[in-house]
Amino acid sequence: MSAAATSGRSWQVIFTVAVFLVVAVTTFIIVYPLGAMVARVFFPDGHFTLDAFGAVFSDAATAEIFWNTAILVGFSTTAAVAIGTLLAWLNERTDASFGLMSELLPLIPLLVPLIATAIGWVFLLAPTGGFINVFWRWLASGMGVQGAGPLFNIYSMKGMIFVATLCLVPYGYLIVAAALRNLDPVLEEASRISGASPARTLVRVTLPLVLPAIGAAFLLTLIAGVALFSVPVVIGSGARIDVVSVRIFRLIYSSYPPRMDVALVLSLMLMAFVQVAVLLQASLVGRGKHARIGGRGQKQALVELGRGRWIARLLMWLFIVSTTVLPVSSLFLVSLQPYWLPSINFHTLGFQHFRTVLFENSLTSRAFVNSLLLSSVGATIAIFVGAIVTLFIERHAGVVARIADAVTALPAAIPHTVIGVGFLLTFAAAPFRLQGTFLMLLMAYLVMYLPQAVRSTNAAAAQIGRDLGEASQVCGATPAKTFFRISFPLMLPGLMAGWIVLFSLIMGELTVSALLGSTRTPVLGQVMLDLWDGGTFPQIAALAVAVTVVNTLVVAGVLSLNRRRQARSEA
Amino acid sequence: MMVNASPPGTKALVDIAGVSKSFRSRHSTVTALGDVSMLVQEGEFVVLLGPSGCGKTTLLRSVAGLEKPDRGRIEIAGRTVFDSAQKIAVPPENRGLSMVFQSYALWPHMTVFDNIAYPLRNRKRPDVKGHVGRALEMVRCGELASRYPGQLSGGQQQRVALARALASGDQLILFDEPLSNVDAKVREAVRFELLNLQRELGFSALYVTHDQSEATALAHKIVVMRQGAVAQIGTPREVYERPDSRYVASFLGATNFLPVTVSRIGNGEALLDTELGALVARLDASMGELRPGDRALAVLRPEKLSLAPQSAAGQPNVFKGRLQRSIYLGAFSEYVVAFGDRQFFVQSMESPEIAEGDDVYMAVDKAKLRLLAEEDA
Numbered sequence: 001m002s003a004a005a006t007s008g009r010s011w012q013v014i015f016t017v018a019v020f021l022v023v024a025v026t027t028f029i030i031v032y033p034l035g036a037m038v039a040r041v042f043f044p045d046g047h048f049t050l051d052a053f054g055a056v057f058s059d060a061a062t063a064e065i066f067w068n069t070a071i072l073v074g075f076s077t078t079a080a081v082a083i084g085t086l087l088a089w090l091n092e093r094t095d096a097s098f099g100l101m102s103e104l105l106p107l108i109p110l111l112v113p114l115i116a117t118a119i120g121w122v123f124l125l126a127p128t129g130g131f132i133n134v135f136w137r138w139l140a141s142g143m144g145v146q147g148a149g150p151l152f153n154i155y156s157m158k159g160m161i162f163v164a165t166l167c168l169v170p171y172g173y174l175i176v177a178a179a180l181r182n183l184d185p186v187l188e189e190a191s192r193i194s195g196a197s198p199a200r201t202l203v204r205v206t207l208p209l210v211l212p213a214i215g216a217a218f219l220l221t222l223i224a225g226v227a228l229f230s231v232p233v234v235i236g237s238g239a240r241i242d243v244v245s246v247r248i249f250r251l252i253y254s255s256y257p258p259r260m261d262v263a264l265v266l267s268l269m270l271m272a273f274v275q276v277a278v279l280l281q282a283s284l285v286g287r288g289k290h291a292r293i294g295g296r297g298q299k300q301a302l303v304e305l306g307r308g309r310w311i312a313r314l315l316m317w318l319f320i321v322s323t324t325v326l327p328v329s330s331l332f333l334v335s336l337q338p339y340w341l342p343s344i345n346f347h348t349l350g351f352q353h354f355r356t357v358l359f360e361n362s363l364t365s366r367a368f369v370n371s372l373l374l375s376s377v378g379a380t381i382a383i384f385v386g387a388i389v390t391l392f393i394e395r396h397a398g399v400v401a402r403i404a405d406a407v408t409a410l411p412a413a414i415p416h417t418v419i420g421v422g423f424l425l426t427f428a429a430a431p432f433r434l435q436g437t438f439l440m441l442l443m444a445y446l447v448m449y450l451p452q453a454v455r456s457t458n459a460a461a462a463q464i465g466r467d468l469g470e471a472s473q474v475c476g477a478t479p480a481k482t483f484f485r486i487s488f489p490l491m492l493p494g495l496m497a498g499w500i501v502l503f504s505l506i507m508g509e510l511t512v513s514a515l516l517g518s519t520r521t522p523v524l525g526q527v528m529l530d531l532w533d534g535g536t537f538p539q540i541a542a543l544a545v546a547v548t549v550v551n552t553l554v555v556a557g558v559l560s561l562n563r564r565r566q567a568r569s570e571a
Numbered sequence: 572m573m574v575n576a577s578p579p580g581t582k583a584l585v586d587i588a589g590v591s592k593s594f595r596s597r598h599s600t601v602t603a604l605g606d607v608s609m610l611v612q613e614g615e616f617v618v619l620l621g622p623s624g625c626g627k628t629t630l631l632r633s634v635a636g637l638e639k640p641d642r643g644r645i646e647i648a649g650r651t652v653f654d655s656a657q658k659i660a661v662p663p664e665n666r667g668l669s670m671v672f673q674s675y676a677l678w679p680h681m682t683v684f685d686n687i688a689y690p691l692r693n694r695k696r697p698d699v700k701g702h703v704g705r706a707l708e709m710v711r712c713g714e715l716a717s718r719y720p721g722q723l724s725g726g727q728q729q730r731v732a733l734a735r736a737l738a739s740g741d742q743l744i745l746f747d748e749p750l751s752n753v754d755a756k757v758r759e760a761v762r763f764e765l766l767n768l769q770r771e772l773g774f775s776a777l778y779v780t781h782d783q784s785e786a787t788a789l790a791h792k793i794v795v796m797r798q799g800a801v802a803q804i805g806t807p808r809e810v811y812e813r814p815d816s817r818y819v820a821s822f823l824g825a826t827n828f829l830p831v832t833v834s835r836i837g838n839g840e841a842l843l844d845t846e847l848g849a850l851v852a853r854l855d856a857s858m859g860e861l862r863p864g865d866r867a868l869a870v871l872r873p874e875k876l877s878l879a880p881q882s883a884a885g886q887p888n889v890f891k892g893r894l895q896r897s898i899y900l901g902a903f904s905e906y907v908v909a910f911g912d913r914q915f916f917v918q919s920m921e922s923p924e925i926a927e928g929d930d931v932y933m934a935v936d937k938a939k940l941r942l943l944a945e946e947d948a
Contacts, residue, residue: 467676470637473663474670474745475690475735482664485689489680565680 012479019392019400022385023407029447030410033422034271040425041264052261059262061242069243071157072232073225076164080225081218083165084172087319089202092180093188094303096312103559105316106173109323110501111551113508114167115230115528116544120327121163122234123334123541125154131330134342155239164231166323171224172217178459179213180206198303219281220412223274227415229511230525234532244270245417249514252424260425267421271414278413328548335541353542364531364543367522370438371507372550374523378445379502383495385450386457391487394461412451419448420515428516436518444512449502456501460494461487493562500555507551579615579791583646584743584775585634586610590643592629603629604640605799613742614773618786621796622822627779630796631745634777635670636663648742664693669736670745673752675728677720683707683731684716690739706738707731709768726757733761737768746778750785762788783823787811795819813857817943820870827871827915831942833861840937843869847890847910851937858942868943874918875939878906880925882932894931908933 041052056062091097091105112120124132133150140148153159187209191201207214232243242250244266251263305312334340336349357364389408393401411419423444427434434440468490472482510525517526524547531540592604603626611617619627632638634645636652639660645653647668652661669690677686687703696702707713710730720728729749736744750758766789769776780786786793787807795802795810795818803810803819814820817828831843831850841861843850850869854861861867882889895914896907904922908915908931915933925931 465674465676467672467674468678470635470663471670471672471676472678472689473637474635474666474668475739476664476667476693477689478664479662481693486678490678 015388015392015479016400018388019404022389023404026407026410026447026450029443030414033419033426034414036426037264037268037418037422041261041268044261052265055259056262056265065242065244065247068157068236068241069226069245072160072164072241072243073222073228075161076168076228077218077221077225079161079165080168080221081172081214083319084169084217084221085176085214087169087316088173088177088180089206090312090316092177093206094305094309094312096305096309096316097302098313101316101320105320106170106177107501107504107555108320109166109170110504110508111555112324112328112548113230113510113525113528113544114228115234115508115510115525115532116331116548117167117323117327118163118231118234119528119532119537119540119544120329120331121159122154122238123330123340123537124326125150125152125159126238127153127155129340129342130154131333131342154235157239157241160231160235160239160241163235164225164228166319167228167231168221168225169319169323171221172214175217175220176210176213179210183209198305202303215281215284219277222277223413223415226270226274227417227511229417229514233510233514233529245415245511248417248421252421252515263421264425267415267418271418274413274415328545331541331544331548333541334538335545337538340537353538354546357539357543358546361539363519363522364527364539367524367527368543368546370521371524371547374438374441374445375503375506378442378449378506379499381442382446382449382453382502383457383499385446386453386498387460387488387491387495389454390457390461391483393458394466408454409451411447414448416448416511417515419444420512423512424515436516436520438521441513441516441521441523444516445506445509448512449505452505453498453502456498457491457495460491460498463494464490493565496558496562500558503554504551507547579612579775582613583610584613584615584648585777586644586646587630587634588644588646590630590633590640590645592626592633592638592640592642602799604633607643607796607799607801609794609801609804611743611775611777613775616769616776616778616789616791618778618780618790618793619796620780620783620786620793620822621802622781624798625796626799627781627796628747629799631747631777631779635668635745636661636666667694667741668743668745669739669741670747671732671736671749673748675720675732675749675752677728677732677735679720681719682716683712683718683720683723686720686731687735687738690735694739696739702738702740703734706734709737710734710764725753726761729753729757729761730764733765733768737772737774741774743775743777746776746780748779748781750780751782758785765789787823795822813855813941814870815857815943817868817870820941820943825873825916825918827873827876829869829871829913831867831869833863833865833867835863836861841942843867843942845869846913849887850935850940851887852940852942853938854942859944861942861944865944870941870943871915871935872939873905873916874903874920875936876915876917877921877934877936878908878917878919878923878925879932879934880923880929882934886934888935888937890933890935892931892933894925894927894929897925897927906931 042048042050044052087105091102109117122130124130127133127150130150133152136151137148154163183206188201188205191205192198196204227245229245229249232241232246233249236243236246248263248266251259251266333344335353336351338348358368359365386408389404393405423440426432427440427443429435434443464487469482469487472486473479477485508525509523510529513523513525514529517523524543528540528543531543587610588608590604590607591602593600593602607626607630609617619630621627629638633640633653634647640653640655642655643653644651644655647666651657651659652666653659677683678689681689684703687706688699691699691702703716704713707716710733712727712730712734715723715727715731720731723731729752732749750762753761762785769789776789778789790807792804793807793810794804797818803815805813810819811823814823820826820828829845829847829850831845833841834844834849835842836854839854841852841854843852852869878894882891890910892908892910892915894906895909898905899922903918903920906917906919906925908917917933
């Protein structure tokens with residue numbers, strides 16, 4: 001056999017070994033903490049016991065916490081999937097979509113860390129000091145109504161559901177939008193030709209075809225919802241409404257002595273609930289006969305909404321305004337004030353808090369540097385691993401490929417709270433002793449965002465026809481050369497798009513950061529939470545605005561790089 | 572460009588022996604190729620012809636190395652590139668052949684020049700620039716070198732893909748339905764150019780298509796495939812005029828079939844009983860042994876039949892029917908003639924004017940009908 005063939009083979013061996021390593025390490029990082037949690041709950045001292053469950057169920061607060069969680073997650077998940085589906089349809093399939101905004105709509109909410117969105121809304125709608133409520137009372141007194149109440153009290157279950165919905169919309173949006181994009185437009189055109197109106201086509205053809213995707217969106221949103229920490233920790237704490245994710249955190253960090261046993265039981269119950277939901281969804285999708293979604297979205301006729309188009313655009317703007325513009329404006333306003341004031345006094349505004357959080361306060365400035373590092377390193381590694389897994393699965397249709405596919409998707413079915421608690425129990429302790437290290441945070445981020453990374457690398461690869469790689473092979477290129485000259489450059493725009501999503505997610509991550517962060521390696525989410533608990537509002541606002549600006553710059557930079565590359569090869 | 576009709580050599584360039592391949596899904600196993608053997612001679616243009624799903628593309632991809640057969644052996648230029656028994660499977664990049672893909676597979680991030688130079692650089696050929704330039708000239712796209720594929724029309728992309736395959740000067744070029752994505756005008760032009768280039772440059776071609784006219788126009792040899800097996804191999808004239816099964820006869824062009832029973836054999840002719848009446852056919856060695864009493868199927872090509880409004884009574888091989896439909900197509904006309912329940916399609920260059928519903932006489936030339944033994948039918 002020639003030398004080229006041998007080098008091709010050795011490349012394949014390296015490739016296979018890399019995938020094997022990814023699978024093995026991922027499995028270990030998932031299975032080991034979960035196993036340790038189960039062992040610790042059921043066999044705390046080597047003997048089987050249900051004592052930990054007893055402690056949980058004898059506590060009167062438990063039922064209330066679960067009820068609160070169910071209400072919050074139930075309403076916000078349903079609303080978020082409904083809004084996400086509507087926005088996805090408007091954006092992908094109707095003439096309401098326009099230009100750059102269509103491309104950015106799902107990305108914009110990612111620019112603001114979730115905790116910052118929640119705090120921004122508190123600044124707007126806190127009952128006494130919220131800007132909107134203050135303005136409302138001023139308006140009422142101007143019209144002669146004295147002693148009017150707040151327009152809306154954010155410190156309530158309704159307030160929490162509202163902000164949680166805003167935070168959860170992108171999860172469902174991305175999945176449904178991808179399904180709509182892959183839907184062969186001919187199916188819809190055939191419906192229109194058969195005499196169905198756009199609305200009827202939507203209800204009878206489009207929605208049923210993407211129903212499995214909507215189901216998947218619901219599941220993913222639900223998993224994100226039960227682990228949602230930033231909204232309940234900011235708003236729920238003020239409203240005295242406790243939910244499971246926050247309770248777990250408080251049991252470990254705000255009780256003395258820490259009630260790790262109870263935290264573990266609650267985590268396992270979250271895990272069990274999510275697994276039931278996963279199985280339920282799998283059986284529902286498996287049972288139904290759904291048409292295969294085929295064909296690549298060619299130039300498709302968009303549904304003309306007529307005058308409804310302006311209502312649709314209004315809705316899209318409303319979404320951007322409420323997820324980003326309003327909370328960031330209120331954060332910016334507070335960041336310029338000496339302290340959180342409901343009225344604006346231009347003489348006292350200044351940038352001193354930015355100086356403080358970025359340069360003077362060593363905790364916040366170190367958190368900034370750490371988060372930047374973790375985000376760029378984490379996103380790069382995750383995308384690289386994702387690309388290897390994607391290409392491997394594409395080439396090898398065997399058992400190993402199927403295992404690799406399943407294992408890398410596994411963390412998506414584990415609430416982030418559970419990942420955090422599991423790490424705390426295992427890798428933070430002996431023999432690893434990684435508590436408070438950069439490495440442990442990086443590991444946790446990689447595991448929890450691996451499914452997201454693989455999804456985006458799969459999408460990037462799917463855009464390249466198999467032909468292009470095969471043509472390169474036939475032209476005498478080794479697999480390595482085909483990867484570096486053809487597959488990788490062609491995947492690059494998709495990989496970069498995946499990278500910026502991961503970067504923004506890690507920059508604003510709070511659930512795991514709060515559990516695993518420490519003063520040794522402070523990160524942004526955790527530091528913002530500390531500042532919030534300490535009531536240093538202008539500093540947290542300054543930090544939030546700074547993060548949003550950095551995210552925006554990175555995303556804009558990568559996107560414009562992408563556009564320039566694409567412009568070169570298109571007419 | 573003049574067509575220099577260099578006949579194919581007699582040395583086998585591609586030798587495919589006993590190749591089988593099946594695809595297993597969770598529910599079923601589909602045999603894509605069942606024990607296929609065939610040869611491509613040096614300088615020969617071989618077309619794999621068949622309907623979709625007949626295994627022709629799988630066979631082509633197996634030669635390219637993009638698909639791994641379950642069993643069999645493939646040799647290219649005397650070198651074994653695949654052998655299931657010896658566990659040899661040379662990867663595609665080391666098979667030293669070129670391929671034109673159905674989707675063209677031009678890399679959108681490279682210029683036309685870089686696309687064509689890519690195989691040359693991979694194989695470390697000298698004078699890349701000269702080769703690329705000449706290849707582009709051959710397909711008359713010299714001015715496109717610095718463009719990106721996204722800026723080209725479908726026909727131009729087609730030509731660039733062809734240039735990429737020609738540039739490296741490989742002995743063997745594989746074609747996977749390369750003309751199925753361009754419109755009819757461009758298709759005919761590119762087909763003619765491809766024919767000229769192959770006859771002039773003398774490379775061997777293995778070409779997959781489901782289009783019968785493309786196959787007969789391009790091929791030295793047609794391999795008709797059916798359900799993963801070879802149905803017939805022959806020159807275009809052989810497979811069209813002497814099909815050896817009903818399948819081949821009906822896949823290549825429109826055909827009338829008529830069940831017959833042999834009543835007498837003699838003087839190299841057969842007298843046949845048919846539902847139209849007595850029919851005389853001249854026998855030919857390729858029809859096999861026929862004996863009185865044998866049942867067979869007569870294959871009557873529409874253009875080998877002729878129609879007339881009148882006929883002298885008692886003429887042999889002339890049958891009276893009723894004209895059901897007449898379709899005037901300019902260069903020729905098509906007719907549907909009914910004999911009781913049976914319909915015959917007739918094509919005529921003379922386009923006799925006969926009114927629909929009138930009686931008509933259909934004449935069968937005894938030298939131009941073919942008999943298929945019952946088991947082939």
